Amino acid sequence: MANLRILVGVKRVIDYAVKIRVKPDNSGVVTDGVKHSMNPFCEIAMEEAVRLKEKKLAKEIIAVSCGPTQAQETIRTALAMGADRGIHVEVSGKDYENMTPLHVSKILAKLAQEQEANLVILGKQSIDGDNNQTGQMTAALLDWPQATFASEVTKENEHLKVVREIDGGLETVTVTLPAVITADLRLNEPRYATLPNIMKAKKKKIAKHKASDFGVDLGSSVEVVSVEDPPVRQAGQKVESTEELVAKLKESGVI
Amino acid sequence: MLKYKMYFKPKTLYQRLNSLFRSCHGESREKPSFDRIRFIQENTEISTNHMTPEIKLHLITPRCALWDSTADQCPVSDPFWAFYWPGGQVLTRYILDHGIVVKDKSVLDVGSGCGASAIAAAMTGARRVLANDIDPVAATAVKMNAKLNSVNLEISTDNLIGQRLHQWDVIFLGDMFYDEEFASTISDWLKTLRQSNSSCQILIGDPGRFSFEEHPAKSLLHKVAEYELDEVCRRENNGLTLGGVWSYDPSRTTK
Numbered sequence: 001m002a003n004l005r006i007l008v009g010v011k012r013v014i015d016y017a018v019k020i021r022v023k024p025d026n027s028g029v030v031t032d033g034v035k036h037s038m039n040p041f042c043e044i045a046m047e048e049a050v051r052l053k054e055k056k057l058a059k060e061i062i063a064v065s066c067g068p069t070q071a072q073e074t075i076r077t078a079l080a081m082g083a084d085r086g087i088h089v090e091v092s093g094k095d096y097e098n099m100t101p102l103h104v105s106k107i108l109a110k111l112a113q114e115q116e117a118n119l120v121i122l123g124k125q126s127i128d129g130d131n132n133q134t135g136q137m138t139a140a141l142l143d144w145p146q147a148t149f150a151s152e153v154t155k156e157n158e159h160l161k162v163v164r165e166i167d168g169g170l171e172t173v174t175v176t177l178p179a180v181i182t183a184d185l186r187l188n189e190p191r192y193a194t195l196p197n198i199m200k201a202k203k204k205k206i207a208k209h210k211a212s213d214f215g216v217d218l219g220s221s222v223e224v225v226s227v228e229d230p231p232v233r234q235a236g237q238k239v240e241s242t243e244e245l246v247a248k249l250k251e252s253g254v255i
Numbered sequence: 256m257l258k259y260k261m262y263f264k265p266k267t268l269y270q271r272l273n274s275l276f277r278s279c280h281g282e283s284r285e286k287p288s289f290d291r292i293r294f295i296q297e298n299t300e301i302s303t304n305h306m307t308p309e310i311k312l313h314l315i316t317p318r319c320a321l322w323d324s325t326a327d328q329c330p331v332s333d334p335f336w337a338f339y340w341p342g343g344q345v346l347t348r349y350i351l352d353h354g355i356v357v358k359d360k361s362v363l364d365v366g367s368g369c370g371a372s373a374i375a376a377a378m379t380g381a382r383r384v385l386a387n388d389i390d391p392v393a394a395t396a397v398k399m400n401a402k403l404n405s406v407n408l409e410i411s412t413d414n415l416i417g418q419r420l421h422q423w424d425v426i427f428l429g430d431m432f433y434d435e436e437f438a439s440t441i442s443d444w445l446k447t448l449r450q451s452n453s454s455c456q457i458l459i460g461d462p463g464r465f466s467f468e469e470h471p472a473k474s475l476l477h478k479v480a481e482y483e484l485d486e487v488c489r490r491e492n493n494g495l496t497l498g499g500v501w502s503y504d505p506s507r508t509t510k
Contacts, residue, residue, distance in 0.1 A: 053494040060465060061494065082493030084465040195315065196338040196491045198326050203434035205466065 004058035004177075006049045007117040008083065009108055010065050011039040012074040013128040026226045028097065029128075038074045040190075041123025043081075044183040047190035048153060049121050050082035057155055060084050062115055066104050068092040072206060079201035080193035086206035087111065091218065095211070098220040101129070103211065105137035110214035112142060118178040119160075124149050135182035145175040149184040291395040294330065299337055299396075301403065306344040306485050307351055309378070311403040312369050313396055314339055336368045336393035338491060342430025345482045345498030346460025347371045350427075352480075354379030356456070360424035363387060365415060365431065370397030370408065372427045372460075377406035381425075385409040416444050421452040429460040432467035442472035445503050457503035462495040476501040 014020065015035040022029055038046075052058040063078035065071040066089040075086035089107055091099055112120050120142075125132035139146035147153075147162035151170065154161045159174040165184045175181075193201070211218050239245045249255045298321050299313040315321050315337040321329055350357060350372060358380040364373035365387050373386035386397045386408050394412050401408045417440070420426075426448065432438040448455055459476065461467040462484065480500040489496060 050494045054489065054496060056496060080493070082495075084494070191493065192323075193493075194317075194322055194491070195324055195326070195329065195334075196322075197493050199333065199335065199338065200340070200433065200492065202326070202333075203437070205435045 004052060004119050005060045005062070005115065005117045006052065006058050006119045006121055007062050007064060007108065007112050007115060008042070008046050008049045008078065009104070009120070009122040009134065010042040010046060010063050010074050010078045011123070011126045011128075012036050012065060012067050012071045013039045013126050016040055016127055022227055022229050026228060028224065028227050036070065036073075038077050039123055039126040039128075041125060041127070041183055041185070042074075043123075043190040044185070044187050045121040045123050045181075046078050046081050046083065047188045048150075048181075048183055049119075050191075051188065052119075052153070053082065055155075058119070062087060062111075062117065064089065064108065064111055066091050066099065066107055066211070068096055075206050076198075076201060077193060079204040079206075080197045081191060082197075083204070085204055087115075087209060088206050089209045089211060089214075091211055095218045098222075099218060100220055100222055101131045101133035102137055103216055103218055103220070104134050105141055106216045107211060107214050108134070108138045109141035110216070112138070112178070114214075120144075120178075120180045122180070122182050124182040124184050135180050139180035142178070142180070144178050144180055146180045146182070147173055147175050148182040150181050151184050151186045153181060153187070289330075291392050292399065294392070295396055295399060302339075304487055305339050306482065306488060307347045307371060307375065309351060310347065310371055310374050310400075312339060312371060312400050313337070313403070314369065331392050333390065334392065336370075336388065336390065336396040339369055339371060339488075340430035340433075341462035341484050341488050341492050341495055341498045342432075342460035342464075343368055343371055344460070344484070344488055345462070345480070346427060346429045346458060346500055347375045348482055349458070349460070349480045349500040350375040350379060356458070357381040357425055361422060362425045362427065363415070363420070363423040364427040364429070366428065367397055368393055368429065370400045372429050373397065373408050374401060374404050374406055376425075376427070377401070377408055378404065383409070385411055385423075387411045387413070387415050389414050416440060417447070419447055419451045421455075423452070423455055426455060426457045427460075428457065430462070430464075431459070432461050432464055432470065435466040438466045438470050438472075442470060445472065445475075446505075449503070449505065459501040459503065460498060461501065462492065462498040475503060475505045477504050 015037045018035050020029050049061045061083045063075050063083035064087045065075050072088050122135045149165045150162045151165045152163035161174050164171045295313050300316050301311050302314045302316050357376045359382050361383040362376040362381045363385050367373050367386035367388045370386045373384050377384045389412050391412055394410050397410055478499050479502050482498050
C-alpha cells in the first residue's frame with residue numbers, strides 16, 4: 001500500500017477566467033492567443049496524489065497529458081506541484097481537435113498498465129469539454145473499480161475508502177486496488193507552485209510519446225456539427241417599489 | 256527584465272561535457288555589470304529556519320518577494336543556491352552530527368549551491384574545504400554565507416565533474432541526482448574518482464528523487480543515515496518527506 005504508483009491525468013484547457021469566444025464559422029471556440037492553464041479538476045487530482053505521497057502511501061507520481069507541445073507547460077506545473085516525472089503524449093492539429101474522451105481513456109489505460117500504476121486519479125471532468133467520461137471509460141478499459149466524484153480519499157486497510165458526492169448527499173465506497181478515482185471540487189484545495197518548486201521541477205523528466213505508441217487510432221466517430229454561444233440574456237427592468245413589482249408580475253401573467 | 260545569455264561552441268569532449276553541465280545547471284542570465292552581492296542582499300533573508308539551524312544562510316524564503324514569482328520574473332535564471340535543497344540539508348545535518356567523517360580531512364563539495372555542506376565541514380574541523388559550483392552567483396552566495404558563519408572556504412566555479420581528482424579525502428554530492436542525464440554523468444564520474452583515489456569517501460544526499468532511486472548506480476551505494484524532512488523543507492519540496500545520506504561503496508556490494 002505504501003508503494004502506490006499514481007498516474008494523474010492533467011489537461012491543458014482555456015483558463016477558467018477567460019471569456020470564451022466562439023469561432024465565426026461555429027466550428028469551435030477561439031483558442032489562439034488565449035490564456036490556458038491546468039484544468040481545475042486535474043489540479044485537484046494532482047493535489048490529492050501529492051497528499052497521498054506526503055502521507056507516505058505513494059512512492060511515485062506520474063503526470064500525463066495528451067495534447068499539443070504546450071501541454072508540456074501543464075506537465076511542468078504538475079511537476080512543480082510534486083509529480084516525480086511526466087509523460088507527454090503529443091497530439092496536435094486536426095487530431096487534437098477530434099480527440100474524444102475515449103481516445104484519452106485508451107491512452108491512459110495503456111499507460112497505467114505499462115507504467116504498472118496501481119492508482120489512476122483524474123479530474124471528474126474538464127471545464128472545456130464537460131464530458132465527464134474519461135475516468136469512467138479508463139476504469140472500464142482496465143476492468144478496474146472506480147470511485148468517481150470523490151470528496152474524500154482515505155486508506156482503510158488495503159483498500160481506499162472514498163466519499164463520493166452524489167445527488168442529495170454523500171456516498172461512501174471502498175475500492176480495492178488497482179483503481180480509478182475522479183476528483184470532485186471539494187476533495188481538496190490545490191497548492192500553488194512556488195519558485196523553489198518551479199526551479200526544482202525544471203529538470204524533472206518528461207518522456208514524449210505519440211498516440212500510435214499505444215496502438216490508439218485517433219480516428220473519431222463523433223463529429224462536431226456546430227458550436228454556438230448561449231442565447232444573450234434579455235435586458236431586465238428596474239422597479240421602484242414592491243407594489244410596482246407585483247403589478248408587473250401580474251401583468252406578465254407570472255402570478 | 257535582465258536578459259543575457261552566453262553562447263560558446265563546444266569543440267573538445269571536455270568542452271561538450273562542460274556545456275552539458277552548464278545546460279543542466281542553467282546559465283546565469285545576468286548582465287556583466289550585475290551586482291551579485293546587492294542582488295543577494297536585497298532578495299534573500301538570513302535564515303536558520305531549516306534542518307541545520309547552526310548555519311546561517313542567505314535564502315529566498317516565503318517572506319521574500321521572489322518566493323511567489325514565476326521562473327521568468329526571476330532576474331537570475333537558476334537561483335539553485337537560494338534554496339536549501341533537501342538532499343543538501345540531510346547531508347549537512349549528517350556532517351554536523353558526525354564531524355569525525357571530515358575532521359582533519361580535505362573536503363570537496365561539488366554543486367555546493369548555498370554552500371551549507373562545505374560550511375558544515377569547515378565548522379566540524381576539516382583541514383581544507385573547497386566549495387565548487389559553476390554558477391558565479393552561487394559562488395558569491397557561498398562567500399557571503401561563509402562569512403556569516405565565520406568560516407574560511409576555498410571557492411571555485413570550474414566544472415570539476417568528469418575530472419580525475421586525487422587530492423580529496425571526502426567528496427560531497429548534495430542533491431545532484433535531480434536530473435536524469437546529469438545523474439548518469441555523475442555516476443560515471445564516481446567510478447573515475449574511485450580509480451584516481453581509492454581511499455576517497457564519497458557522500459551523497461538525496462531525498463528519494465526518481466532519477467536517483469531508479470539509477471543503476473544506486474546498487475553501489477549504501478545508506479549511512481536517513482532523516483525526516485522538517486515541515487519547512489517539505490513545503491519547499493512538494494511530495495518529499497525523507498532524505499537519505501549514502502556512501503559510494505562499490506566494494507561493499509560485490510562482497
